[in-house]
Amino acid sequence: MTYLLLAEKPSAAKNFAKAFGGMSGTFNGKPYKVQTLYGHMLEFVEPHEMVNGDDAKERFRQWTPETMPWDPSELTWKKQAQVTTDAKGKKSSKAKAIADVAAAAKGVSAIVIATDKDPSGEGQLIGWEVIQAIRWKGPVKRLYFIDESEKELQKGFTNIQDLPSYNQDGEYVKADVRSRWDYLSLQLTRLSTHAARTQGYHVVVRQGRLKSVMTKLVADQIALVQAYKKKPFYEVKYRDNNENVFSRTFDEDRDQFRFEKKADAEADAKKYGPSKVVQDSVTRKETPPGKLLDLGGLASILGAQGFKPKEVLATYQKMYEAKIVSYPRTEDKFISTEQFKEMLPLVSKIAAVVGADAKLLTHRSIRKTHVKDGGAHGANRPGLTVPKSLADLKAFGPSAMVIYETLAKNFLAMFGENYIYDSIKGHIEKYPEFTATISVPVSLGFKAIFDADKETADDEQIGDQLSKGLGQSADRFVFEGVNKKPPHPTHKWLEKQLSRYEVGTGATRVSTLSEVTTGKTALLTDTRGKLDLTTIGQIAAVMLDGSMIGDPAITEKLFNAMKAAGQFKMKPEAVLHSATQVITHDKEVFYRNAHRLHSEIGAPDPIVQKEKVEGVYVPMGEKVIFNREWNGYVFSDLEVQKLLRGEIITIEGKHPTSGKPYRTEGKLGQDKYKGNKFWGFKRIEAEAYTAQTAPFPLEWSGYTFKADDQLRLRAGEKIKIKAISKAKKPFEAEVTFGVETFKGVTSWKIKPHFKEGPKIAAPKGIQKSRPKS
Incomplete structure (x- = not known):
């Protein structure tokens, strides 16, 4: 039995070849061939190409509000080879890559999907859609691996599993229903954009499962910040000789010792005088290390340091391919027993790279809070390849050093001891209603290595006071307080909100934030982790008021429904019907809210028509x-x-x-x-020409080419000409006609060739490689 292994990308195929001994051969007694894919190689065709009948085709071709929402049952969900456009506008198709898979599949006994295993089932979808495209009818199997190390790939090959048909494969079903739902949700962007344009705003207003929730959460939080009004208050408190503060518990409905005017609080203070401090209890407490970070938490920490989500994703991926960090798109918050044993010998080596004190890494036994079996890839952590130094990572990207240092210290904290402190309670002897609870550190433990909770906190957390202990005596003072101001939304803040609703995985949250903060249609800005709305984001926020697509609770239900479809607890058709419900509801909301745009956003910019x-x-x-x-x-x-x-x-x-x-x-x-x-x-493009067909300049630097000159130059000859520089000075030069790149653009040009010898500056004013048209 010969296996055809489908690797997700060329770099993965190379790792497979290294692990198995080549792009083809025999491993563990089984013949195999490795074939590279290029991520998603198919995409849905235009909606009018997915329906039957002239009337339906015309209706779906229009993309007008009157024709939406579409009926999902009319769509055939036809796919075609993916077509991409590069920065130069050049289009390329994955059709040849698909044909290569079909050719490689001839004569094999089974196709093995060997793509990444991620929470969304995306790897399964990437494999199955190609298998369907080449009309393969034979057995399909699955190779799972934790990472692309030789050991894990070999282990995965040894344990290749049979797959049922695609419609019985839960991972595929989950990913497929998600991709169809997202395709249907394109209607929301069209409707939102059209509604805005009816009011004169010539913009594209993107909407979607995660991006709309992000936009709405940020917009609502900014509204709270803008609506905030500072309201100071004054009350009597005590401070002991160790700077500990003693307060009374305030009940707004019952108590009257908090005042709006300072003078009233000062009058109240006259009732109280100096007093001794009484210690009521001392309780020894311990706190274990925080959870291992996912990609969302990691990116939020780096965002505050100025690293954009897009850069963090790209750099992390390169580091993963080099086995320096673990698989990025995991949703695990723990590692397996086997992974713990695998990493244990590397702990001291990793600590040396990131400057962690090895003397603190004394907890070498398994923590049940961090190590348990049942996950897929394990939590984000350092890889099995340990760099010699942080400086060696610079080549991977600007954030590489910080990624590794943060990830490594978070991982190493698991090997630190618990944070130990004494919780001490006390009161003012003469006025026992004034109390304090303070924390006195006994041993910092893991906090001396890395405190994940502190690093991911959006603002200063109010908790127990850290102190050296209660003082002996205290005196009253007038405390000036203020109602708490809502925090401005940041990457860390947004990550907390999305995690609370369990919307998306850490990796999808980072990739979506990258998407909505870049490009002409960006909804948000990201300045060192601080999030704000762009003008389009402000428009989108107005549209989303009262919508379903912007409601995190609705999105949470949708994610759960997609999981249920993958578990065969819900039919895919029912999940897709929810898209119709959302679009029907939000269509009305968008057009109703659009009438508020002028008053809330301001007049739109005038449209400048091109001549x-x-x-x-x-x-x-x-x-x-x-x-x-x-x-x-x-x-x-x-x-x-x-x-x-x-x-x-x-x-x-x-x-x-x-x-x-x-x-x-x-x-x-x-x-x-x-x-x-x-x-x-x-x-x-220059590549579309030959020397015989490329456009030829009639003149260059004052020299007019004759017909014979053009024939000789197109034939590849070098000719000598007499030309004139911009400074009006005559000069001689030998020239050829060929391809040259100037400022990133490749084209056919006249190329001068000056005689070898002492370095002499070219005649002033000559443009050596820029012919006139």
Whole structure:
């Protein structure tokens, strides 16, 4: 029996090859082949391509409020090879990668899904959708692994498991229903955007399961902060000679010793005088180390230090692939017994890297609060590969050193002893209603290594007073207090709220926060972990008032429903029906709330229409209309005429948002956007040309090329020309015609070649690689 192992990405395939002895061969007596996937390789087609009948196709093609919500039962959920577009606008398809899987599957006995195992079931979906795409009818198996170390991969290979059909595989069902629900939820973005545009706001207002909850939580908290009004109060308290404060328990409905005016409190203070302090009890207490961090908690700590979620995710992934840290997308908060035994010999070595005192790491036995079996990957922790120093991690990314140090110290805290302190209670002898409870540290234990609760706290937590003990005597004073101000939302604060509702895993929360804080349609800003609303975020917040998609309790129920579908306790159709319910409800909410936008957000920015050009496209004799501007560049009248004649032109400009200069070539052409054809400037990549077909400059640095010059240059020859610099000085140079990259853009150019010899500056004003069009 030959196994075809489907690895999730090329880096995983390399690790498999290292663990098993090659990309193909025999391991543990079983023949195998490793085939790499590239993450998700399929995507849903447009909705109108998923329905039957002309009427339905037209209805789903429109994406208008009148046609929403869609009926999920009409959709066939057809998929196609994923198409991606790079930064240069070049499209690529995963069709060949899928065909490679089909070719590799010929002659094998079984396909083995060897993707990551994550809480969402995403790895299962990635494998199954490709297996379905190639129409495989044979056995399907599963290789599970904790991480990509040789030992774990070999262990996983030895324990390859049979899988039932895809519709009986709970992990796949859970992931598939989630992906379909998310596809249906695209209607919410369209409806929210359309509602905003009816009021003149030309923006895209994104909505979704997690992003809407994040936006609403942040918006509500900011509203509380803005509504806060400081209300000072005054009351009598005692302070002993060790600076411990003694207070009375205040009941707002019963007590009257808290005053709005300081003078009233000062009058009350005259009733009290100095007194001795009485110690009532001393209780020895212990606190164990906090839980191991998940990716959400880790990223929230790093956010306060200025590291963005997107950067933390990317850097952590690279470190994981190098086995320096454990699997990122786990929801486990504990490690297994086997993982504990595996890591135990590395404790001192890890401590040396991060500067933790090895003398504090004395608790080498298993803690039941941190070690138990039954998880998948185990909690986030250092990997089995221990770096020589933190400095060696710099190559992985800006946050690599801090990621490892934080993760390692959190993990090492488990090997520290409990924090031990004495809880001491006392009162004022003459006035026993004034009491105090203080904490006197006996042994810091794990807190001397890392205190996870303190590091993830959003603000200063009010708890027992730390002290050196009760004093002997105390005297009264007038205390000035104030009603507590709501904390401004931060990454740490948001992580706490989402964890409380059990919305998403740590990894999905970090990736979604990264998504909503970047790009033109960002909903939030993230400044050293402090979160605020963008203008679009403010618009989205108004829309979400009273919505279901923005309610964390609703989202929590939805996550539970998806889990239930994976456990076959709920039918997928019932989960998808909940999408229809949400969209039906929120559609009405969005349009109702849109009428509040002007009063709450302010007038929208005026829409600046791009200038249009109208003319006859000569090669086809067809009348066309296109934008005079492209990527911040405005075509001159001469360039417009060249475009209409079908000629290729070269343009230079600066990107309208990044400000980066660019140089590119292109011509007028037709394109399609959301099913609608339009005319416009189409860039031509240098790779699409040969020396014979590339656009050739008529002139370069004052020299006009003859027909024979062009033939020789296109043939790859080098010719000598007499040219004139910008400073009007004549010079001679040998030139060729070839591909060159200038400021990140590759194109065909005239390339000068000056004679070897003493280094002499090129004639002033020459643009060595920028021909005129």
